[in-house]
Amino acid sequence: xxxxxxxxxxxxxxxxxxxxxxxxxxxxxxxxxxxxxxxxxxxxxxxxxxxxxxxxxxxxxxxxxxxxxxxxxxxxxxxxxxxxxxxxxxxxxxxxxxxxxxxxxxxxxxxxxxxxxxxxxxxxxxxxxxxxxxxxxxxxxxxxxxxxxxxxxxxxxxxxxxxxxxxxxxxxxxxxxxxxxxxxxxxxxxxxxxxxxxxxxxxxxxxxxxxxxxxxxxxxxxxxxxxxxxxxxxxxxxxxxxxxxxxxxxxxxxxxxxxxxxxxxxxxxxxxxxxxxxxxxxxxxxxxxxxxxxxxxxxxxxxxxxxxxxxxxxxxxxxxxxxxxxxxxxxxxx
Amino acid sequence: xxxxxxxxxxxxxxxxxxxxxxxxxxxxxxxxxxxxxxxxxxxxxxxxxxxxxxxxxxxxxxxxxxxxxxxxxxxxxxxxxxxxxxxxxxxxxxxxxxxxxxxxxxxxxxxxxxxxxxxxxxxxxxxxxxxxxxxxxxxxxxxxxxxxxxxxxxxxxxxxxxxxxxxxxxxxxxxxxxxxxxxxxxxxxxxxxxxxxxxxxxxxxxxxxxxxxxxxxxxxxxxxxxxxxxxxxxxxxxxxxxxxxxxxxxxxxxxxxxxxxxxx
Ligand SMILES: Nc1ncnc2c1ncn2[C@@H]1O[C@H](COP(=O)(O)OP(=O)(O)OP(=O)(O)O)[C@@H](O)[C@H]1O
Ligand SMILES: [Mg+2]
Numbered sequence: 001x002x003x004x005x006x007x008x009x010x011x012x013x014x015x016x017x018x019x020x021x022x023x024x025x026x027x028x029x030x031x032x033x034x035x036x037x038x039x040x041x042x043x044x045x046x047x048x049x050x051x052x053x054x055x056x057x058x059x060x061x062x063x064x065x066x067x068x069x070x071x072x073x074x075x076x077x078x079x080x081x082x083x084x085x086x087x088x089x090x091x092x093x094x095x096x097x098x099x100x101x102x103x104x105x106x107x108x109x110x111x112x113x114x115x116x117x118x119x120x121x122x123x124x125x126x127x128x129x130x131x132x133x134x135x136x137x138x139x140x141x142x143x144x145x146x147x148x149x150x151x152x153x154x155x156x157x158x159x160x161x162x163x164x165x166x167x168x169x170x171x172x173x174x175x176x177x178x179x180x181x182x183x184x185x186x187x188x189x190x191x192x193x194x195x196x197x198x199x200x201x202x203x204x205x206x207x208x209x210x211x212x213x214x215x216x217x218x219x220x221x222x223x224x225x226x227x228x229x230x231x232x233x234x235x236x237x238x239x240x241x242x243x244x245x246x247x248x249x250x251x252x253x254x255x256x257x258x259x260x261x262x263x264x265x266x267x268x269x270x271x272x273x274x275x276x277x278x279x280x281x282x283x284x285x286x287x288x289x290x291x292x293x294x295x296x297x298x299x300x301x302x303x304x305x306x307x308x309x310x311x312x313x314x315x316x317x318x319x320x321x322x323x324x325x326x327x328x329x330x331x332x333x334x
Numbered sequence: 335x336x337x338x339x340x341x342x343x344x345x346x347x348x349x350x351x352x353x354x355x356x357x358x359x360x361x362x363x364x365x366x367x368x369x370x371x372x373x374x375x376x377x378x379x380x381x382x383x384x385x386x387x388x389x390x391x392x393x394x395x396x397x398x399x400x401x402x403x404x405x406x407x408x409x410x411x412x413x414x415x416x417x418x419x420x421x422x423x424x425x426x427x428x429x430x431x432x433x434x435x436x437x438x439x440x441x442x443x444x445x446x447x448x449x450x451x452x453x454x455x456x457x458x459x460x461x462x463x464x465x466x467x468x469x470x471x472x473x474x475x476x477x478x479x480x481x482x483x484x485x486x487x488x489x490x491x492x493x494x495x496x497x498x499x500x501x502x503x504x505x506x507x508x509x510x511x512x513x514x515x516x517x518x519x520x521x522x523x524x525x526x527x528x529x530x531x532x533x534x535x536x537x538x539x540x541x542x543x544x545x546x547x548x549x550x551x552x553x554x555x556x557x558x559x560x561x562x563x564x565x566x567x568x569x570x571x572x573x574x575x576x577x578x579x580x581x582x583x584x585x586x587x588x589x590x591x592x593x594x595x596x597x598x
Binding site: 174177178180181182183185186188189192193195196198199200201202203256 | 393395414415416419420424425427431432433434435436440443444445446447448450457458468507511
């Protein structure tokens with residue numbers, strides 16, 4: 001029986017850390033900003049992956065949780081002098097609670113109807129942002145004061161990058177933990193069907209609410225960093241289109257795989273830039289849509305599934321042949 | 335409850351006058367039977383007899399219009415599927431249902447979910463209780479895998495497995511839950527004669543090692559005769575006969591319902 005923990009597996013986090021540490025030394029300030037945005041997206045997309053990719057609940061509310069995090073950070077940075085750590089905790093709590101609220105309808109409806117309900121929450125959030133302008137700054141939004149820990153503040157882009165990296169790594173760790181964890185299995189069961197889940201003793205209610213809560217918390221954390229890196233927050237940043245963009249990124253990158261979120265995040269940040277450089281920025285949404293449709297048909301597992309396929313093929317070469325595929329029932333007699 | 339007089343073994347499950355109508359169609363019209371403790375109990379009958387429906391009633395997937403189900407003397411009516419699973423009533427489905435992207439081991443471990451007591455944070459962060467539970471779960475899964483002959487396949491993705499092995503995983507998930515009462519809805523469906531026999535042997539073996547009471551739907555009456563200690567025959571939503579397999583299969587009403595139509 002070959003050990004599942006290959007050296008490459010143990011090496012991967014070390015490599016990732018090394019790349020993340022060296023990257024700022026190599027990048028100009030704009031590229032560093034983009035790298036930071038990728039890391040922010042990684043966290044937000046992993047949040048979406050937990051609820052959609054793992055628990056199978058189609059939600060377009062992820063932008064709301066990012067928005068809640070971003071506005072929490074903006075408001076706290078303007079009215080208090082607490083460290084960004086406090087902002088992160090506050091954002092995670094508020095967004096996590098909001099996510100549980102959004103998740104409540106998921107207990108009664110599912111599928112497209114639920115997606116529409118989550119859409120209603122996005123609209124409600126937008127309405128709240130424009131209506132309570134004294135707090136939120138209305139359609140103008142709010143400027144965000146740099147935050148940080150004492151003298152180290154996000155006024156320095158490196159700090160924003162470092163923060164985004166730490167949180168993205170945390171989110172990645174979380175989702176990898178989930179994979180081989182009873183909660184991850186419970187989510188997989190709920191995704192398969194309520195019938196399978198409940199027949200195994202999994203509470204679908206609890207599992208879906210946990211999925212929503214985790215996705216909200218990650219969205220909230222991403223929002224805090226986003227607010228500080230961007231320097232301002234406006235309602236336009238947290239519309240249903242922002243959510244759909246995240247969904248596209250997740251599906252392109254590959255749901256249910258930790259590296260899917262990283263690939264997806266790189267795609268949504270770098271592709272618009274690529275088209276802009278080519279002088280055809282308007283082509284991006286069209287190409288984006290076409291690529292998505294194509295992938296859904298040819299490659300439902302996303303880009304990550306291609307990489308996994310290559311990895312498996314490489315791993316199989318030289319390895320012991322797989323056990324024969326005789327019906328296992330026949331072995332039970334021996 | 336004084337039951338000191340010798341008699342038949344106590345019933346682990348008592349089904350009383352269960353009536354179910356689905357979309358205006360009568361699926362069960364007053365079904366009653368007892369399932370004795372520790373037995374391999376056969377549930378047989380032609381297509382559409384109501385076998386799946388009675389399992390749905392016992393596992394609270396559907397609510398009957400009338401009647402009661404008692405488990406170890408306790409009334410189940412009104413309790414949820416999850417509550418019944420937690421009290422030890424497990425089931426499999428006529429169609430195999432697996433966590434497709436995951437391994438055999440993960441699928442077996444899903445069966446351990448009914449013992450889960452550790453909270454969310456401690457599960458993600460890791461805790462001593464969580465680790466101890468995980469160790470116990472793993473042992474239980476490995477034990478079941480050994481009995482069912484799945485040990486070599488534990489780390490394979492279930493979607494890559496041949497159908498027979500997938501059937502075993504489906505059954506294994508339920509056995510990993512250490513069921514008191516296990517409902518198996520045609521676990522051997524879709525397998526050839528040899529595989530059916532081997533699967534049933536494996537089930538019998540698992541039933542003996544765990545001491546579970548198993549209620550089994552199976553169309554092959556020869557297999558039922560070989561494997562089951564008791565059986566009940568349903569037809570058209572009604573009980574035609576109960577007793578030992580040999581008894582019920584000799585019953586004229588059963589012969590008429592079963593072979594009169596189905597044995598073409
Ligand atoms: N969802 C449903 N809608 C309409 N009728 C149903 C439904 N489910 C079951 N029935 C009816 O209830 C009766 C019993 O069905 P059930 O599935 O319990 O039979 P079964 O004994 O499991 O048959 P099979 O051997 O084909 O699995 C059948 O007459 C069937 O037509
Ligand atoms: Mg059936």
